[in-house]
Amino acid sequence: MYTFNEAVNPEVDPAIRKTMQGNRGSNTKPELLVRKILRDEGFPGYRLHWKKAPGKPDIAYPGRKIAVFVNGCFWHHHEGCRYAYTPKKNQYFWINKFEENTMRDNKVYSELVACGWKVFTLWECELKQQEHTGQMLDLLACLQEAVPAGNQVCKRSIC
Numbered sequence: 001m002y003t004f005n006e007a008v009n010p011e012v013d014p015a016i017r018k019t020m021q022g023n024r025g026s027n028t029k030p031e032l033l034v035r036k037i038l039r040d041e042g043f044p045g046y047r048l049h050w051k052k053a054p055g056k057p058d059i060a061y062p063g064r065k066i067a068v069f070v071n072g073c074f075w076h077h078h079e080g081c082r083y084a085y086t087p088k089k090n091q092y093f094w095i096n097k098f099e100e101n102t103m104r105d106n107k108v109y110s111e112l113v114a115c116g117w118k119v120f121t122l123w124e125c126e127l128k129q130q131e132h133t134g135q136m137l138d139l140l141a142c143l144q145e146a147v148p149a150g151n152q153v154c155k156r157s158i159c
């Protein structure tokens with residue numbers, strides 16, 4: 001999920017590299033939790049990292065055009081969140097990295113919305129405190145209402 005090119009960032013020390021690798025990729029704990037809740041609530045038909053939707057959402061219901069992102073607070077720099085700190089070492093690198101991530105997130109969300117998708121963002125810190133967060137309840141309500149209409153591939157050029 002997070003591409004990281006050592007050659008471009010030679011100043012990154014091994015400890016940071018380890019942090020980055022540890023946080024990379026899919027099937028994170030919060031993701032697994034969300035998938036379990038969705039299955040338990042009776043909505044098992046999701047696709048993981050569905051390539052045909054902009055930004056390959058962590059969880060997608062193509063028929064209902066519902067996309068779910070399960071965001072780690074550190075990587076996605078959750079605004080006002082205590083987990084969204086900036087490491088003291090290599091601050092410039094991290095500030096850049098977080099800006100990039102936030103910009104990419106916003107771009108993906110607006111592309112999805114432009115294609116008629118409903119986008120839900122679930123944050124790691126909120127899921128830790130309470131499994132059924134406000135967003136989760138909204139998502140479940142939306143799933144309940146939406147009528148699946150087959151796998152909808154967006155035809156717009158930006159997708």
Ligand SMILES: [Zn+2]
Nearest residue numbers: 073078081125
């Ligand atoms: Zn957070």
